[in-house]
Amino acid sequence: MARPPSTPTSETARALRELLRVAGDTRGALARRLGIGTTDAAAIDHLISSSDPLGPVELGHRLGIRSASATNLVDRLVQAGHVRRAPHPHDRRRLALEVTEQAYDEVLAALRPMLVSVDQVVSRLTPEEAATTTEFLRAVTEVMREYVATAPADRPAGSPQP
Amino acid sequence: MARPPSTPTSETARALRELLRVAGDTRGALARRLGIGTTDAAAIDHLISSSDPLGPVELGHRLGIRSASATNLVDRLVQAGHVRRAPHPHDRRRLALEVTEQAYDEVLAALRPMLVSVDQVVSRLTPEEAATTTEFLRAVTEVMREYVATAPADRPAGSPQP
DNA sequence: TTCTAGTAGCTAGATTTTCTAGCTACCCGA
DNA sequence: TCGGGTAGCTAGAAAATCTAGCTACTAGAA
Numbered sequence: 001m002a003r004p005p006s007t008p009t010s011e012t013a014r015a016l017r018e019l020l021r022v023a024g025d026t027r028g029a030l031a032r033r034l035g036i037g038t039t040d041a042a043a044i045d046h047l048i049s050s051s052d053p054l055g056p057v058e059l060g061h062r063l064g065i066r067s068a069s070a071t072n073l074v075d076r077l078v079q080a081g082h083v084r085r086a087p088h089p090h091d092r093r094r095l096a097l098e099v100t101e102q103a104y105d106e107v108l109a110a111l112r113p114m115l116v117s118v119d120q121v122v123s124r125l126t127p128e129e130a131a132t133t134t135e136f137l138r139a140v141t142e143v144m145r146e147y148v149a150t151a152p153a154d155r156p157a158g159s160p161q162p
Numbered sequence: 163m164a165r166p167p168s169t170p171t172s173e174t175a176r177a178l179r180e181l182l183r184v185a186g187d188t189r190g191a192l193a194r195r196l197g198i199g200t201t202d203a204a205a206i207d208h209l210i211s212s213s214d215p216l217g218p219v220e221l222g223h224r225l226g227i228r229s230a231s232a233t234n235l236v237d238r239l240v241q242a243g244h245v246r247r248a249p250h251p252h253d254r255r256r257l258a259l260e261v262t263e264q265a266y267d268e269v270l271a272a273l274r275p276m277l278v279s280v281d282q283v284v285s286r287l288t289p290e291e292a293a294t295t296t297e298f299l300r301a302v303t304e305v306m307r308e309y310v311a312t313a314p315a316d317r318p319a320g321s322p323q324p
Numbered sequence: 325t326t327c328t329a330g331t332a333g334c335t336a337g338a339t340t341t342t343c344t345a346g347c348t349a350c351c352c353g354a
Numbered sequence: 355t356c357g358g359g360t361a362g363c364t365a366g367a368a369a370a371t372c373t374a375g376c377t378a379c380t381a382g383a384a
Contacts, residue, residue, distance in 0.1 A: 012292045013284045015299040017277075021211055022306045023185035024204065028226045029313035038226075039370080042186065049183055057332055064190045064200075069371045071334055076370095093332045093379045113312070115179075117305040121298065122175045129294050130174045136283065136295055137177040143279040144184045150275070151191035201341080219361055231342045233363055238341095255350045255361045327384075335376080343368065351360080 016140065026114075033110040036080070039063060043073055044082055044103060053096035055088065178302065188276075195272040198242070201225060205235055206244055206261060206269055215258035217250065 031041035046062050047054060054062070060070025074097065077083035082103035088094035125133060193203035208224050209216060216224070222232025236259065239245035244265035250256035261269075287295060 010281075010284055010292065012287065012296045012299070013277075013281055015296045015303065016280060016284070018211075019299050019303045019306070020185045020188065021207065022303050022310065023182045024189045024207070025224070025310045026182065026306055027186045029310040032226060032313045037370080045183060045186070049180075055332065056334090062187070064194060065370090066372060067333070068335080068373080072370075074333095088332095091332085091380070095333075114305060114309040115175075117308070118178060118302060119172075119175055121301045121305060122172055122178070124301075125174065125294075125298065129298075130172065132287075132291050133295055133298055134174045134177045136287065136291075137174070137181050139283045139286075140280060141177065141181045141184050143276060143283060144181070144188055146279070147276040148184065148187045148191040151194045199341080217361065218363090227341090228343060229362070230344080230364080234341075236362095250361095253351070253361085257362075325384100327382105329380105329382090331380075332378085333376105334378105336374090337372100338374105339370100339372065341368100341370070343366100345365090345367100347362105347364080349361085349363105352358095354356090354358100 020144075030107075030110055034106060036082075039065070039073060040077060040080075040082075043077060044099060044107060047083065047097055047099045048104060048107060053088065053098075055095045055097060059097065182306075192269070192272055196268060198244075201227065201235060202239060202242075202244070205239060206265060209245065209259055209261045210266060210269060215250065215260075217257045217259060221259065 027042055027045070028038050030045070031038045034041055034044075042063055043059060046059060056070040056074045057067050060067055060073070063070070063073075065073070074083065074085070078085060081100060084098045084100060086096045086098050088096045122130065189204055189207070190200050192207070193200045196203055196206075204225055205221060208221060218232040218236045219229050222229055222235065225232070225235075227235070236245060236247070240247060243262060246260045246262060248258045248260050250258045284292065
């Protein structure tokens with residue numbers, strides 16, 4: 001996400017870090033295209049790509065915001081017609097947030113130019129290159145997932161420090 | 163950034179999109195590790211990795227926030243000791259924002275676990291694989307830069323629409 | 325079964341961040 | 355040199371998040 005330390009590093013690592021930095025800006029670009037806030041766009045993104053259903057609290061956790069803010073966020077998304085509140089199948093405390101068809105289509109349309117270009121880049125790879133690249137991307141994704149997961153919890157002020 | 167359309171797509175594109183989504187979360191993770199807000203972390207990231215000096219307005223432009231918000235942001239960063247306001251060498255209207263040594267070191271320390279892991283992943287590539295991967299990453303970066311650059315301008319309310 | 329600790333979601337009110345509107349100082353080309 | 359355009363700032367309004375604390379519900383222990 002930032003310039004590598006002054007010690008020289010491989011071109012690949014440098015290119016990857018540059019990509020990660022630009023990727024960070026992509027979320028804001030998507031939000032502007034959708035005409036909504038960055039957090040709202042990130043929320044829809046999470047809801048679309050999550051494998052299991054999310055409620056407001058868990059969604060807020062993934063976004064790094066508090067339960068109260070998540071309730072507010074979901075209110076905004078529901079009001080805008082992007083999301084529905086549905087009951088959780090097994091746990092009556094919970095909600096299962098659903099992205100509406102319309103919101104899904106809007107996100108897809110907003111992303112399409114990038115997805116098309118990405119597919120073009122991918123299509124230039126030979127099968128062997130594609131296999132190598134895929135494995136590399138997955139390894140890097142795992143590293144970043146670990147980094148995100150091990151970030152210090154967003155704890156209440158005054159909590160004990162290790 | 164989101165799940166691909168229902169039509170099957172190559173594994174590589176899928177892996178890349180997953181990476182981009184996780185990369186979006188990385189910025190928040192860095193901010194939490196630094197104990198500052200997401201925008202503040204993104205600002206320092208931009209200042210560190212920009213090749214030419216930035217002022218508050220240009221920085222705000224890259225972050226997608228307004229001139230007034232950028233002034234406020236820089237106030238915060240200066241107050242926290244992360245950034246200095248220095249005069250622009252040629253243009254007396256402008257400022258050249260400088261990241262302090264301390265902030266630079268803090269960012270590097272916060273990123274280190276990820277950078278180390280990334281370097282490990284990169285080091286497993288053969289020189290040929292590294293070359294292919296580097297080219298791929300650069301091409302994708304270019305695509306995303308274009309996507310970010312062509313996002314609709316964050317225009318004032320009531321501006322004429324095309 | 326009943327009790328108890330823990331979680332999901334919400335409300336109310338305070339705080340923080342960003343926004344709009346508009347100002348001055350400065351740069352640069354006609 | 356003059357007029358349009360830009361950088362940065364201030365003031366006050368609007369929006370997003372936060373803390374604190376509540377209720378309803380789940381799940382495991384007594």
